[in-house]
Amino acid sequence: MRTFQYGAALGVLATLASCSPKNPYIWRPARRQYGAQPVDSETLRAAIDSDALLAHARMLEDFAYRQPDPADRNRLMGGAGHNLTVEYVAGLLNATGYYDVELQPWSTLVxxxxxxxxxxxxxxxxxxxxxxxxxxxxxxxxxxxxxxxxxxxxxxxxxxxxxxxxxxxxxxxxxxxxxxxxxxxxxxxxxxxxxxxxxxxxxxxxxxxxxxxxxxxxxxxxxxxxxxxxxxxxxxxxxxxxxxxEFRSTNNVLAQTKGGNPNATLVVGAHSDSVAEGPGINDDGSGVVGILEVALQLANYTTTNSVRFGFWSGEEEGLLGSTFYVDSLSNASLAQIKLYLNFDMIASPNYFLGIYDGDGSSFNISGPPGSAEAERLFEEFFDSIGQNHTATEFSGRSDYGPFLDVNIASGGLFTGAEGIKTEEEEALFGGEAGVAYDINYHGAGDNVTNLNMEAFLINTQAIAHSVATYATSFESLNQTALAKRSVGGANFRRSLHAPRCSPSCFGGGMQRRDRFRSTKLGVMYG
The missing domain is CATH 3.50.30.30 (Glucose Oxidase; domain 1)
Known part of the structure; x- marks a missing residue:
């Protein structure tokens, strides 16, 4: 792992932001002096707006589309589009001066x-x-x-x-x-x-x-x-x-607040890579943009607890980046993480508002102690703003999987992939029953036009609420159970979860177990 060296990247970022006429976004300096006041949900949520989200998304699209060969117009890990994504995210976060930003390099076959x-x-x-x-x-x-x-x-x-x-x-x-x-x-x-x-x-x-x-x-x-x-x-x-x-080298991006208690850390993650077939602006450009914009706005405030943002490479090849990160941590470092929150596909065009089923009440697969409370926090938030919501299976099929495997409380949001929307879901969330949540899932059409901006804004504001809440206190989690949580790396691999494989790695003839079946079904299982 190495600290991100900003220097020359400042010019790169300026060029990236200015060379695309359809993208006016350049990072906005903090409205206040960094850390001028403690973070709270209401003010952090108010700082999130659709224009900024769309501008970031257009930049990621541009990174993919500027490749001359149509076959390369993606953000596949280790490729040109993905490398530009890494530079963009790391550069913006480093420019705040609020985070310690690191690139974590690793290599694999792609x-x-x-x-x-x-x-x-x-x-x-x-x-x-x-x-x-x-x-x-x-x-x-x-x-x-x-x-x-x-x-x-x-x-x-x-x-x-x-x-x-x-x-x-x-x-x-x-x-x-x-x-x-x-x-x-x-x-x-x-x-x-x-x-x-x-x-x-x-x-x-x-x-x-x-x-x-x-x-x-x-x-x-x-x-x-x-x-x-x-x-x-x-x-x-x-x-x-x-x-x-091809054998490729790549990087995870890690950004941790310089302030806050490092022994009480919230980790927030999304995957920065796409499949080879398209630019991946919903999957998972939406999650990347969501947590990036929350991180940029968080730089205006102080936090009681440490917050670490992780942008994982290689998710589409088998959750490789997040697995590499978790495996790199010592037992003491793992014990510092009180909660992991994952955001993978939060702007699907035919969306539902899905919350990972941390308590197992809907899909009979629960998360480690604290996961049920994380689910409840999102439920209460959606209730407070008058939005319907439902559970989505907590099966380990995205980057929260490696955290579950070492018994870290986890949660997050998801708006659907290739699964088909039901009539009940149409009544709850609008859209069209009988049609996939994301008709462009893992395809060339997963560009900016594929984003549902209403879902995008709602979910990013939900991210802001969760970050503000846990950056202030973990009191709402089950502290007794968390205190008993022991962390021992491979000794705590959970048998409930399949071997590490991408969300596009599982199939096995698994079909909808009920009307709210909504995980990213993949295609590795026979």
């Missing part, structure tokens, strides 16, 4: 794209690529795998030298690909267990074994092939996978 095709007896199956797949062009018999392909015993001897046909379900896609390879398969085709096509990620290679060329197909195509193979019909598959993977 999938950049590619394509896949699969033909069975000469007929295209409309296959899609699993990111992190091995590349390869193979022609071989198609052999069906028993059960769900999650155990080595599911792979019959006939799969050696063949293309394994595997159903989605139960375990990670990457596990299926690696087991197929261990059994001698030259490729794997995974078919969906719900209607429609299937794409996703195998996740970074695991110790189980290397991946084979792997593609996804629809449930309809998979079942038709399974019927043929089960009837003894010979099916010859032609699988062609081109997978582009």
């Amino acid at each position: 999938p950049l794209g590619g394509n896949a095709s699969f033909f069975a007896n000469g007929v295209s199956q409309n296959a899609s690529l699993f990111s992190y797949s091995a590349s390869g062009n193979v022609t071989a018999p198609v052999v069906a795998v028993s059960n769900l392909g999650c155990a080595a015993s599911d792979y019959p001897p006939e799969v050696d030298g063949a293309i394994a046909l595997v159903s989605r379900g139960s375990c990670e896609f990457g596990q299926k690909s690696a087991l197929a390879g261990n059994a001698g398969a030259v490729g794997a085709v995974i078919y969906n267990n719900i209607p429609g096509g299937l794409n996703g990620t195998l996740g970074q290679p695991r110790a189980l074994g290397p991946y084979v060329p792997t593609a996804g197909i629809s449930q309809e195509a998979g079942l038709a092939l399974l019927e043929l193979v089960s009837a003894g019909t010979e099916v010859t598959g032609a699988l062609d996978v081109v997978s582009e993977i």
Whole structure:
């Protein structure tokens, strides 16, 4: 970790802010001398306005769109658009003089794209690529795998030298690909267990074994092939996978108030990267902008407790940045964190106002002690401003996951991804039932026009309320339970939560468990 060296970045920021005619935003100096008075919810919320949020969002969009190659118009971790995002966030926060700003560097493999095709007896199956797949062009018999392909015993001897046909379900896609390879398969085709096509990620290679060329197909195509193979019909598959993977270096941005009690720290986070397919202005430019603007306005006030803002890279590749950060902390440093709040997608166009289900009352997965109280704080805030709200599953599928794993109280807000809005949600929040919360989720259309500014402002003001509250006191949390909380890194990995994987890493045939199912379902689980 290194302290952010501002110097030359000041000129960079000035250039960034001025060179985009559609973005007039340059950081506004504090209206008062820094730390002139204690922070409170009402005044901090009043400092949040839509113009500033939109201007920040336009800047992030510009970072993506200024790339000459359309394929690079994103903020993928370690890419040009993301690096500019890191500079922008770190530079603005450093310019306040209110924070100790650090860049935390780390490196990893990143999938950049590619394509896949699969033909069975000469007929295209409309296959899609699993990111992190091995590349390869193979022609071989198609052999069906028993059960769900999650155990080595599911792979019959006939799969050696063949293309394994595997159903989605139960375990990670990457596990299926690696087991197929261990059994001698030259490729794997995974078919969906719900209607429609299937794409996703195998996740970074695991110790189980290397991946084979792997593609996804629809449930309809998979079942038709399974019927043929089960009837003894010979099916010859032609699988062609081109997978582009690159080793990249990147940075988390950390900004901690210079004032406030460091032994009572609030951590507030959002992920700064996008997927390769688009600029990611709702996912998660909205969260980045929300916590950034709150941080800039907080610089006007003093705090009793320390506040640390974390901008995590590599969330889309498997919560990598937040996991790296949590793993870097000593037990003593972990014990200083009393609460983590996460904000991932807070301006979805067909939104609902979701609060992570910290008490487990809606989804039967609760957070560590203090999480229920964090949920209640947001519920009471929305009630106080006359806004409907609902619970959203606290499943560890975003950057709060690594904090849950070490037993840190957590909470946050979410407005929906590719899930479909229900009629009940339409009655509560408006919008359109039967349509995805974010029709541009993980797509090229996730730009500034994709933002619902009403939801954006409401949620950012909710962030300001939570920051002002906990920067002043943690009294509203369950202090008795927090005092008993022991922190021991890996010793406290919670079995309720899946292995670290991105919000676009989970699937497993998981479907809506009730009308308010709303987490970022991903596509790593088979």
